[in-house]
Amino acid sequence: MSAPAVTAAPWVRLHDVGLRLGSVQVLDGVNLTLQAGERVALIGANGSGKSSLLRVLHGLLPPTAGQVVRDTGLREAMLFQRPYLLRASAQHNVALGLWLRGMRWQQARQTALAALHRVELQSVAHRNARTLSGGQQQRLALARAWALRPDVLLLDEPTASLDPHAKREVEALMADFAQGHGQAGPQQPMTMVFASHNLGQVKRLASRVLYLERGRVLADRPVHDFFQGPLPEAAQLFLKGELS
Numbered sequence: 001m002s003a004p005a006v007t008a009a010p011w012v013r014l015h016d017v018g019l020r021l022g023s024v025q026v027l028d029g030v031n032l033t034l035q036a037g038e039r040v041a042l043i044g045a046n047g048s049g050k051s052s053l054l055r056v057l058h059g060l061l062p063p064t065a066g067q068v069v070r071d072t073g074l075r076e077a078m079l080f081q082r083p084y085l086l087r088a089s090a091q092h093n094v095a096l097g098l099w100l101r102g103m104r105w106q107q108a109r110q111t112a113l114a115a116l117h118r119v120e121l122q123s124v125a126h127r128n129a130r131t132l133s134g135g136q137q138q139r140l141a142l143a144r145a146w147a148l149r150p151d152v153l154l155l156d157e158p159t160a161s162l163d164p165h166a167k168r169e170v171e172a173l174m175a176d177f178a179q180g181h182g183q184a185g186p187q188q189p190m191t192m193v194f195a196s197h198n199l200g201q202v203k204r205l206a207s208r209v210l211y212l213e214r215g216r217v218l219a220d221r222p223v224h225d226f227f228q229g230p231l232p233e234a235a236q237l238f239l240k241g242e243l244s
């Protein structure tokens with residue numbers, strides 16, 4: 001992908017952020033500035049803290065130490081590992097999110113239909129969302145997020161449980177959104193932060209890579225530098241394991 005139009009404005013800053021849940025130190029001493037327009041991949045072993053960091057970035061989990069400072073003028077949406085869908089039509093699932101944010105129902109239904117077109121799900125707009133395939137459900141979740149016109153999209157392993165074809169479809173939509181073909185318009189590429197175990201996907205989509213281990217950010221590099229190394233030994237070993 002071509003270089004993103006990174007603006008100078010930070011979307012969010014984390015100052016020495018820690019997160020303790022019960023007896024587990026989930027995040028530890030995280031210092032991070034993410035700029036609008038970046039495409040950031042979070043990688044690391046299971047349990048390294050990727051999902052938790054996404055939740056802290058999105059403001060769903062307050063940190064138990066440190067500070068999060070965000071640009072509240074930017075609209076955010078988040079996609080979870082398994083989308084939560086109501087037992088209602090695909091169109092209804094998208095429209096409801098818009099209605100809850102104050103849009104009139106008729107307009108919400110129309111906007112929802114346009115969003116379903118965007119992800120090529122118009123033919124199943126009236127199907128019960130729970131009967132859709134995994135790939136279709138993930139695209140529906142993307143439509144639901146896209147309909148909200150987010151400036152920032154956070155995604156937690158969005159293609160983890162999908163077959164290769166569905167994976168490619170979801171990835172193509174992510175790439176499209178990141179390039180500025182989302183609703184924010186071509187002048188303003190969507191800022192994207194995604195957790196992934198798929199290094200090919202990271203290379204294809206990310207502009208910057210954060211490697212997490214036991215709640216700490218051990219490496220934070222532009223994507224090209226990350227894969228060219230040199231990296232801290234732990235990150236190097238992780239990459240070797242993932243690529244073997």
Ligand SMILES: Nc1ncnc2c1ncn2[C@@H]1O[C@H](COP(=O)(O)OP(=O)(O)OP(=O)(O)O)[C@@H](O)[C@H]1O
Pocket residue numbers: 021022023024026044045046047048049050051052053195
């Ligand atoms: N509510 C909770 N209470 C206690 N510990 C938690 C809670 N949520 C997460 N954890 C722990 O925090 C650590 C980080 O979890 P997290 O889900 O953020 O990791 P992850 O890198 O996203 O993992 P995966 O790749 O498996 O999705 C894990 O040890 C997990 O068990």
